[in-house]
Amino acid sequence: MKIDLTDTTASKINKALVKGRRAIGTPAVGMVLTLVIVTDEENAYDALRAANDASREHPSRTLVVIKRVSRSPRDRTKSRLDAEVRVGADAGTGETVVLRLYGEVSDHAQSVVLPLLLPDAPVVVWWSVDAPRDPAGDPLGALGQRRVTDSYAAEKPVHELRSRAESYEPGDTDLAWARITPWRSMLAAALDQIDCEVVSVEVAGEESNPSVELLAMWLADRLHVHVRRAVSAGPGLTQVRLETTGGPITLHRSDGAMATLALPGQPDRAVALKRRETSELLAEELRRLDPDDTYASALRFGVDRLGGIPSATQRAEASARGPESLPVRQKAPDPDPAPSAKTSEPALSASPAADSDSGRPTPAQMPPVKKADSP
Amino acid sequence: MSSSNPLRDPADRRLPRIAGPSGLVIFGVTGDLSRKKLMPAVYDLANRGLLPPGFSLVGFARREWANEDFAQEVHDSVKEHARTPFREEVWQQLVQGMRFVQGTFDDDDSFERLRETIGELDKAQGTGGNFAFYLSVPPSAFPVVIRQLKKHGLADQSSGSWRRAVIEKPFGHDLKSAEELNATVEEVFAPDQVFRIDHYLGKETVQNILALRFANQMFEPIWNRSFVDHVQITMAEDIGIGGRAGYYDGIGAARDVIQNHLLQLMALTAMEEPASFDADALAAEKTKVLGAVKLPQDLGENTVRGQYAEGWQGGEKAVGYLQEDGIDPKSKTDTYAAIKVEVDNRRWAGVPFYLRTGKRLGRRVTEIAVVFQRAPHSPFDHTATEELGQNAIVFRVQPDEGITVRFGSKVPGTSMEIRDVSMDFAYGESFTESSPEAYERLILDVLLGDSNLFPRTEEVELSWKILDPIEEYWDKHGKPAQYPSGTWGPVEADEMLKRDGRSWRRP
Numbered sequence: 114m115k116i117d118l119t120d121t122t123a124s125k126i127n128k129a130l131v132k133g134r135r136a137i138g139t140p141a142v143g144m145v146l147t148l149v150i151v152t153d154e155e156n157a158y159d160a161l162r163a164a165n166d167a168s169r170e171h172p173s174r175t176l177v178v179i180k181r182v183s184r185s186p187r188d189r190t191k192s193r194l195d196a197e198v199r200v201g202a203d204a205g206t207g208e209t210v211v212l213r214l215y216g217e218v219s220d221h222a223q224s225v226v227l228p229l230l231l232p233d234a235p236v237v238v239w240w241s242v243d244a245p246r247d248p249a250g251d252p253l254g255a256l257g258q259r260r261v262t263d264s265y266a267a268e269k270p271v272h273e274l275r276s277r278a279e280s281y282e283p284g285d286t287d288l289a290w291a292r293i294t295p296w297r298s299m300l301a302a303a304l305d306q307i308d309c310e311v312v313s314v315e316v317a318g319e320e321s322n323p324s325v326e327l328l329a330m331w332l333a334d335r336l337h338v339h340v341r342r343a344v345s346a347g348p349g350l351t352q353v354r355l356e357t358t359g360g361p362i363t364l365h366r367s368d369g370a371m372a373t374l375a376l377p378g379q380p381d382r383a384v385a386l387k388r389r390e391t392s393e394l395l396a397e398e399l400r401r402l403d404p405d406d407t408y409a410s411a412l413r414f415g416v417d418r419l420g421g422i423p424s425a426t427q428r429a430e431a432s433a434r435g436p437e438s439l440p441v442r443q444k445a446p447d448p449d450p451a452p453s454a455k456t457s458e459p460a461l462s463a464s465p466a467a468d469s470d471s472g473r474p475t476p477a478q479m480p481p482v483k484k485a486d487s488p
Numbered sequence: 489m490s491s492s493n494p495l496r497d498p499a500d501r502r503l504p505r506i507a508g509p510s511g512l513v514i515f516g517v518t519g520d521l522s523r524k525k526l527m528p529a530v531y532d533l534a535n536r537g538l539l540p541p542g543f544s545l546v547g548f549a550r551r552e553w554a555n556e557d558f559a560q561e562v563h564d565s566v567k568e569h570a571r572t573p574f575r576e577e578v579w580q581q582l583v584q585g586m587r588f589v590q591g592t593f594d595d596d597d598s599f600e601r602l603r604e605t606i607g608e609l610d611k612a613q614g615t616g617g618n619f620a621f622y623l624s625v626p627p628s629a630f631p632v633v634i635r636q637l638k639k640h641g642l643a644d645q646s647s648g649s650w651r652r653a654v655i656e657k658p659f660g661h662d663l664k665s666a667e668e669l670n671a672t673v674e675e676v677f678a679p680d681q682v683f684r685i686d687h688y689l690g691k692e693t694v695q696n697i698l699a700l701r702f703a704n705q706m707f708e709p710i711w712n713r714s715f716v717d718h719v720q721i722t723m724a725e726d727i728g729i730g731g732r733a734g735y736y737d738g739i740g741a742a743r744d745v746i747q748n749h750l751l752q753l754m755a756l757t758a759m760e761e762p763a764s765f766d767a768d769a770l771a772a773e774k775t776k777v778l779g780a781v782k783l784p785q786d787l788g789e790n791t792v793r794g795q796y797a798e799g800w801q802g803g804e805k806a807v808g809y810l811q812e813d814g815i816d817p818k819s820k821t822d823t824y825a826a827i828k829v830e831v832d833n834r835r836w837a838g839v840p841f842y843l844r845t846g847k848r849l850g851r852r853v854t855e856i857a858v859v860f861q862r863a864p865h866s867p868f869d870h871t872a873t874e875e876l877g878q879n880a881i882v883f884r885v886q887p888d889e890g891i892t893v894r895f896g897s898k899v900p901g902t903s904m905e906i907r908d909v910s911m912d913f914a915y916g917e918s919f920t921e922s923s924p925e926a927y928e929r930l931i932l933d934v935l936l937g938d939s940n941l942f943p944r945t946e947e948v949e950l951s952w953k954i955l956d957p958i959e960e961y962w963d964k965h966g967k968p969a970q971y972p973s974g975t976w977g978p979v980e981a982d983e984m985l986k987r988d989g990r991s992w993r994r995p
Contacts, residue, residue: 294502295537301495302506302540306616311494335494371577374541379614382541385534385578397502407500 116198123228126196126210130229133200133208144207146399147231150177151222151253152241159391160241161209166392171399172206174231178253179212180219192216194225223252230256235402239395242266244273249282259402261395263288270323271416278412283404289323290408291394295386296328296350299364299374307376309359314340317354319347328353329419331411341420349388504538507935510618511544511585511609513602515593515633516625517558518549521656525687526622527562528570529927534582535572536924538932542613544585546605550592558588571925585613593625593632599640606642617649620683620934626735627658631672638676645681653677654934656685657748661739662959663952670945679945683934688749688854689941690926690933693889697756697856698765700883700891707881708761710860712835717878718988719757719841720857721750722995724849726801728973729823733814742793742825742955745845749854751778751951752943753885754841757856758831767939771947778950782832787961792969792981794824796848799973806848806973822968823847826981827958828988840988844981848973853995854885868904875907880993890914 114137116129148168152160157179164175183189193215200208210229214222230236238248238257244267245251248260264287267273277287304311314332318325326342328350333340345351348369355362360377364384372386496503512530514522533539547558562582567574587605591598609615621642623633634653637643643651653673660666673682688694701707710716723745729736736744755774762769784790797808810817824846831841860879873896882892891913899905933941969978976994985991 291502297495297500298503298506298537299541301493301503302508304493304495305506306509306540306614332495335497337494371580376614380542380612382614383581383584384541385537385575385581387575387577401501403501405502407497407502 114199114201115203118196118198120193121196122194123225126198126212126229129196129198130200130208130210133198137201144172144174144231144234146171146235146237146402147174147176147229148399149226149236149238149253149257150175150241151238151243152177152179153243154179154181156241157211160239161211163391163395164239165209166390167395167399168206170396173399174207174229175209176226176229177209177211178214178222178226180222181213181215183216189216192218194218221252223256226253226256235259237261237399237402239398246276247280248285249280258284259398260285261288261398262286264323265289265292267323270321271326274323274326274412274416278415281409281412283406283409286398286405286408287323287327288391288394288398290327290405290411291397292324292389293328293331293350294397295389296353296364297331299372299384299386300332300353300355300362303355303362303364303374303376306379307357307359307362309357309377311336311338312356312358313338314356315343315352315354316340316350317343317345317352318350320344322347322349325350326416326419327411330414330416331407333419334411334414339420504536505932505936506538507540507543507932508618509540509542509614509616510620510935511546511606511613511615512620512622512931512935513546513548513606514622514624515548516623516629517547517588518551518561519624521624522547523561523565524569525925525927526624526931527565529925529931531562531566531570531578531582532572532925532928533932535570535575535578536928539582539935541581542585542615543582544587544609544613544615545582546602546609546619547586547588548591548598548602549588550590552590553588555586555588559583559586562586571928585609585615593629593636596636596640599636599642603640603642617646618651620652620654622654624656627661627669630655630669634672634676643676650681650937651677652681652683652934652937654683654685658739658743659684659748659948660952661743663949663956666948666952670948674945680939682945683930683939683942684944684948685927685930686748686752686941686943687926687930688885689752689943690929691885691889692924693883693885693891694753694756695941696891697883702761711858713837713839715860716836716839717859717861718839718990719754720859720993721753721757721841721843721855722857722993723749723845723854724852724976724995725845725847726849726852726974728796728806728809728848729812729815733812737815737819737821740793740822740825741845741847742822742827742959746825746827746843747951747955748943748948750843750845751781751954752947753856754829754843755947757858757883758836758841760835765940770940771944775944775946775950777831777833778947778954780831780833780836781950781954782830783954783957784828784830787958788965789987790828790984791958791961792824792826792978792984793822793962794846794971794978794980795819795821795968796823796846796973797970799848799975801848801974802851808970808973809847820962820967822962824849824968824971824977824981826977826984828984829954842985842990842992844977844992846971846977850974850976850994852887855995856883856885857881857993857995859990859993868906872904873906875905877908882993888914 114133116133118125118129148164150160150164157177161177195213197211212225236257237259238254239261241263244262248254248262254260264270264273316325316329329340329342351367352363352365363375364372366372366386369388372384373381374384375381514526516522530545589598589602589605606619610617621637623630625633645651660669755777759773759777762773795809799806809815809823810819826844828840828842858881862878866873876896880894884890884892893911894908896906897909899907930941969980971978
């Protein structure tokens with residue numbers, strides 16, 4: 114059942130939710146959390162579908178916050194809230210409210226979300242795109258016990274990881290981290306089987322995929338050895354090679370589905386390591402709501418301490434030299450230098466903002482030490 | 489497994505428990521259980537990434553199959569029965585470790601071949617000599633298979649590897665046979681390497697009983713004789729015996745269900761808080777409860793057995809038990825059993841536990857209902873609370889897993905009229921990845937060597953001590969009452985509760 118509300122308020126939405134529940138004949142609520150999805154019109158559909166799938170495992174109230182961009186200055190001053198309330202079969206297991214914020218109210222989304230949170234139940238905030246620099250300091254993020262970002266969706270994933278590390282607060286987590294759980298568990302299982310000491314590690318994967326960095330940082334953090342990050346054509350992560358005192362351990366996946374695990378002195382074995390859907394990642398995130406210390410520790414290790422990553426200056430040189438130096442992923446690095454090259458185009462405003470927004474969200478935080486080496 | 493693995497960290501709770509290198513050998517692999525439950529469970533585990541790389545599945549049966557035929561059979565049953573979607577890459581991972589050994593249980597050659605197969609898998613798949621033997625075979629074949637395993641050295645654990653036995657109910661048909669069976673098994677396998685499957689214990693809701701009772705403050709204070717009036721544990725099936733005449737006749741509902749499932753559920757409901765959540769502590773508390781069970785003096789008044797008669801079940805005509813194929817028309821086997829027991833300790837003294845089970849009942853349902861006493865004083869007059877029953881907490885074990893709480897509430901609009909309402913809680917619907925089938929959980933636990941959810945020898949023997957006197961009494965006195973198929977059992981069962989001033993819940 115769907116109820117459309119135009120130019121409305123949170124209390125009217127609450128009334129619509131109660132009305133909807135009564136209308137479908139299930140007045141009892143068995144929901145275990147409130148999931149706030151912050152997204153834009155372009156990504157709302159996919160994000161909501163993933164959330165609905167995940168709600169089969171975690172019945173929840175899903176609040177989708179969509180900030181509409183107004184085209185004219187007059188519209189920007191006018192403030193309006195539209196809502197679409199879905200209960201029953203239209204909303205997975207639970208309830209969904211899609212909130213569209215126009216004009217001034219879009220800067221005060223928390224005032225709309227706060228009255229709609231389920232009493233007492235935990236709140237998870239998920240930015241499917243455009244996560245703020247400081248999730249915990251964000252007015253919406255501050256409402257949640259758990260703040261889920263996705264650095265994979267960022268323009269510059271490695272920068273993103275740096276800023277995640279700088280602004281980390283317990284409760285932060287990232288879908289790029291959830292993506293590597295199967296890899297991590299397979300590597301842990303491999304080390305269970307062999308008594309040896311790891312000497313060095315190489316992690317290979319496609320270039321602009323922060324999961325590769327996260328896996329490398331986790332390994333470096335846990336094993337205290339040199340970890341090299343290598344670039345391959347993908348898809349996603351392709352290989353982890355652990356040099357150990359007992360011989361090399363490799364976990365290799367070239368097609369994004371089927372991997373081969375090679376252990377010294379043992380036959381090669383096939384392992385299914387599929388790249389998972391967003392809904393599965395989200396369901397994994399919602400399973401545990403306590404701070405993920407392992408993630409924090411891996412993140413804090415610092416992306417700049419990994420070996421093998423082309424440093425920022427090298428990358429600038431590489432892209433200046435032109436596409437032939439990076440035959441496979443030539444598209445990805447392109448947008449990096451683009452904003453400075455192309456003259457200021459409003460459509461690209463996201464990129465420069467990510468570069469120079471230290472003034473906007475959290476003026477007090479983040480000593481920009483790590484950024485010293487940026488060009 | 490080395491505890492010094494630097495990639496393992498107790499704080500890292502995303503990492504699932506993956507079983508170490510190992511394989512599973514299924515005896516009786518062509519049977520129903522294997523096709524409908526075990527093979528799909530193995531696939532689902534693989535699909536969730538919980539099986540080790542190189543995991544091997546060996547089938548042992550009489551049929552003349554090659555490895556490929558066996559793989560095809562598994563493929564079909566996985567496609568039909570698996571809970572998670574079929575994925576080719578997962579299948580490819582599994583199929584590399586699939587073998588079939590053709591033979592009969594008394595044939596030495598085939599066990600020799602089984603040994604060679606295991607040796608070959610250790611080399612090709614790196615299973616490291618770790619194998620679990622799943623005995624999905626008729627009770628009569630138990631001792632044979634166990635002895636063959638010993639004779640051919642299949643049960644010998646060499647350094648660092650393990651061999652485990654997984655056995656299904658029935659664990660004997662009375663105390664004596666159970667003791668014999670335990671002796672046979674434990675002569676070959678160490679007691680901590682024997683896993684008795686009671687699939688109910690693998691269910692989320694059953695594990696939730698412990699969470700609900702011991703992780704909360706609001707239930708435990710009332711979980712005793714001062715507040716609880718009685719407990720009803722029901723396991724009802726809507727089907728008849730189907731093709732299982734040979735197995736079922738002579739065994740009956742009480743031995744088939746009460747002895748294992750219902751007494752285990754009762755133990756979990758009634759036990760004291762374990763000191764920790766490990767296998768020993770849990771077993772100690774369950775054993776204490778089962779040891780404290782006291783049967784009523786008059787078994788005739790406090791037990792009922794029945795047989796389903798002809799009738800209509802859910803819109804279909806059903807034949808009576810005595811008319812089923814392969815059943816002796818004079819059979820005294822019970823297809824319905826209801827008993828009353830008490831737990832003789834400080835917490836439960838005087839609180840009856842009613843256990844009932846039956847085939848061809850109203851619908852398929854398993855639940856535990858803890859029914860509370862009425863409020864000691866009511867400020868409302870009699871007419872206001874006429875419709876008010878007793879408060880209850882119900883654990884719905886299957887099919888719709890969850891918890892129901894029943895309490896009184898005012899009827900809106902009336903001056904003061906109080907009536908029962910139910911509040912349902914359902915968490916983790918069974919179609920999600922995280923709410924595994926019981927068999928998945930149990931097979932994984934076997935491979936991990938985690939025996940929390942498996943009844944132990946003492947529990948099995950204590951359960952028989954509870955049931956044996958009842959079976960003996962039934963043997964000597966009377967015969968089963970008849971109840972029409974599709975109803976909630978014989979009237980004698982209703983009368984039994986009526987004598988205590990109570991009535992059965994309609995589940």
